[in-house]
Amino acid sequence: MRISVIRTGGFAGIERRAELDTSERPDATHLAALAHQAVEKGAAAAGRGVPDGFHYEITIDGRTVHVADPHLSDAQRELVRTVLKEGA
Amino acid sequence: MDAYTNSRRVFCTIVPPHVLDKLSHHDDPLVAGPARRTLERDALERTRRRITTVRGVTATLEGAPSSKPRRTIYDAEHETRLPGKKMREEGGTASGDESVNRAYNGLGATFELFLNAYGRRSIDDSGLPLNASVHYSEDYNNAFWDGEQMVFGDGDGEVFLDFTIPVDVMAHELTHGVTQYTANLEYFGQSGALNESMSDVFGSLVKQHVLGQTAGEADWLIGKGLLAERVTGVALRSMKAPGTAYDDDVLGKDPQPGTMDDFVHTSRDNGGVHINSGIPNHAFYLAATALGGNAWERAGQIWYDVLTGGDLASDAQFTDFAQLTVAAAQSRYGEGEEHTAVLEAWAGVGITDLGARGER
Known part of the structure; x- marks a missing residue:
C-alpha cells in the first residue's frame, strides 16, 4: 500500500510532501488500518479551512481525500505524522 | 421551482460579481433576471454588513465594553x-x-x-x-x-x-479575528491574500508599538525568532523585501512576490494566500516608510479605516482594497502627503490607475 501526504497552508505557507510504501515496514498492518480509517472520514474536495490552518491531501493507492486542521481524526493525525515524519 | 432555487444559490456563492454584472445585461430574461436579483441581494448584504460594523462601534449590550482585555x-x-x-x-x-x-x-x-x-x-x-x-x-x-x-x-x-x-505571530492570529468581525475577507485568492496581509500589517505594528519603533527603525519582518538556529533565514516573511526572509535546504526559498509582475498563480495554499500577501504587505511598508514616524499612526490608521469601514467587500481584490486606501487617506487627511504616499506605495507594487474610483 502506497500512502502519500501533501501538506499546504499553515502560518508559514510552506509545502511538505512525503510518501511511504507499507510493504517495506514492520508496522504495515497498523498503517493499513489507519489508512482505511483516514480515507473513510476525509472529504473528496479541499475546503477553505481556518486561517493559517494546515491542509492535508492524503492519497492511498490512488484514492485522495482532503482534511484540514483542526478537524483531523486521531487516525488521520497519526497517519500524517508518520508519513511526514513531523508533528501534526 | 427547486431547480430555480438551486441555480440561484449557485449564482450567489460561486459566480464573481463582474460576471453577474455582465449576465444581468443579457438579452435572455431567464439569464438576466436571476443575475440581477443576485446582484441586488449581494448589495443588500453588503449594506447590512456595513450597518452591523457601524453598530458594532456603539454596541452597548451590557453597558460600555471594557477598555481592559479579558x-x-x-x-x-x-x-x-x-x-x-x-x-x-x-x-x-x-x-x-x-x-x-x-x-x-x-x-x-x-x-x-x-x-x-x-x-x-x-x-x-x-x-x-x-x-x-x-x-x-x-x-x-x-x-x-x-x-x-x-x-x-x-x-x-x-x-x-x-x-x-514572536509577538507579531500572536498579533497576526488575533488580527484574523478582527478581520472576521469586520470585512470578513474570504480566505481564498486575492481576498485571502488581503486577509493574510491585514494580519501581517497589524502583527508588525503591534511589535513596533511594543518596541517603540518608528517606521524607519522597524525590521518589518514577520516571525523573527521563530526559526531554529540551523535554519538559514531571518524570519518567515519580509514586508520590506518580500522573497528574502529565508533560503534554506529544508525550508526552500521564501516564495513571496513584492510586485504584481511576480504575482503567483497557484491552487495550493487557498490560491497562494501566504504567497501573494507579499504584494499588499510591501505596499503598506512603502506607504509607512514614506510617511515616517510611527507606522501605526497615519499608515496604520488608513489601513484600519478600510478594514473596518464597511466598504471593503469580502471578495475584494487588491485593486479594490488599494482604491479604498486612497479614498480613506483623502477623507481623513485631505489631499496632502498621506494621499500621495498611498498612491505611490501602490504604484510601487504595480497597482496603478487608482485616481478614479470604479475604474479598473
Whole structure:
C-alpha cells in the first residue's frame, strides 16, 4: 500500500510532501488500518479551512481525500505524522 | 421551482460579481433576471454588513465594553482537544510556563494597540474575551485562528521554535479575528491574500508599538525568532523585501512576490494566500516608510479605516482594497502627503490607475 501526504497552508505557507510504501515496514498492518480509517472520514474536495490552518491531501493507492486542521481524526493525525515524519 | 432555487444559490456563492454584472445585461430574461436579483441581494448584504460594523462601534449590550482585555490562556497539553486546561486568567499571577505568559502578554500587547491607536475594544469592538491555547499537539509547526480562539504549537525544535516567541505571530492570529468581525475577507485568492496581509500589517505594528519603533527603525519582518538556529533565514516573511526572509535546504526559498509582475498563480495554499500577501504587505511598508514616524499612526490608521469601514467587500481584490486606501487617506487627511504616499506605495507594487474610483 502506497500512502502519500501533501501538506499546504499553515502560518508559514510552506509545502511538505512525503510518501511511504507499507510493504517495506514492520508496522504495515497498523498503517493499513489507519489508512482505511483516514480515507473513510476525509472529504473528496479541499475546503477553505481556518486561517493559517494546515491542509492535508492524503492519497492511498490512488484514492485522495482532503482534511484540514483542526478537524483531523486521531487516525488521520497519526497517519500524517508518520508519513511526514513531523508533528501534526 | 427547486431547480430555480438551486441555480440561484449557485449564482450567489460561486459566480464573481463582474460576471453577474455582465449576465444581468443579457438579452435572455431567464439569464438576466436571476443575475440581477443576485446582484441586488449581494448589495443588500453588503449594506447590512456595513450597518452591523457601524453598530458594532456603539454596541452597548451590557453597558460600555471594557477598555481592559479579558484574557484566558489554556494548555492543550500536547493534545488537539481545545481549549484544554485553564492556566492563567485576566489579572491572575504569572504561570511557571513561559509559553502561557508569552501568550498572555502577546494578547495584551495586541489589545493595547487596537485600543490605543484606533479605539477598538477587543476583536469585535465590544469587549470579546480573548482565548488562546498553547502546547497544541506534538512538535506542531504552526499557529492558527480557529474562528473563536488562537492556537499555538511548540514547534519541532528542528526547524521551528515555539510559536508564542514572536509577538507579531500572536498579533497576526488575533488580527484574523478582527478581520472576521469586520470585512470578513474570504480566505481564498486575492481576498485571502488581503486577509493574510491585514494580519501581517497589524502583527508588525503591534511589535513596533511594543518596541517603540518608528517606521524607519522597524525590521518589518514577520516571525523573527521563530526559526531554529540551523535554519538559514531571518524570519518567515519580509514586508520590506518580500522573497528574502529565508533560503534554506529544508525550508526552500521564501516564495513571496513584492510586485504584481511576480504575482503567483497557484491552487495550493487557498490560491497562494501566504504567497501573494507579499504584494499588499510591501505596499503598506512603502506607504509607512514614506510617511515616517510611527507606522501605526497615519499608515496604520488608513489601513484600519478600510478594514473596518464597511466598504471593503469580502471578495475584494487588491485593486479594490488599494482604491479604498486612497479614498480613506483623502477623507481623513485631505489631499496632502498621506494621499500621495498611498498612491505611490501602490504604484510601487504595480497597482496603478487608482485616481478614479470604479475604474479598473
